[in-house]
Amino acid sequence: MFAECSETVSILYALVFGAGEACVRIDIWSILSAFAAFMVGVVILQVLARRLWARLTQGPDIGESLSEAAPSEPRTDKPFHDDPSYRHSAIRSSRR
Incomplete structure (x- = not known):
């Protein structure tokens, strides 16, 4: 039933190159x-899939559209001006 082996190979070698005889x-x-080796392959494929998904789902480049729309205005850290005393303001105190 069991033949004597002239060579013994690891599981990884058998998966990559085949075991033959x-x-x-x-062990x-x-x-x-x-x-x-399987885990390294999974991690590499996840990174590639995430990059591909991000590339497929991204919209138009926001940075280019802002610079084209108002090139004379200086950029600030504030994206909009909001009145904090306004009742339905986007920026408001939580103690209302």
Whole structure:
């Protein structure tokens, strides 16, 4: 039933290159190396997928539209002017 092996390879090597007539070594280091390679692949694919998704879902570039709309106005840290005494103001005290 079991043939004698002339060569023994790890799980990762067997997955990448194939085992052929060799026996596959199943020990903790073989399993951990295959798992580590799998996790690295998952992380790389997640980064690529997030970049692709961000590129597909982004709208028009806001920075270019602001600079084209009002090139003579200096940029400030305040995006809008709001009256804090106004009842329905966007910026208001929480003690109302």
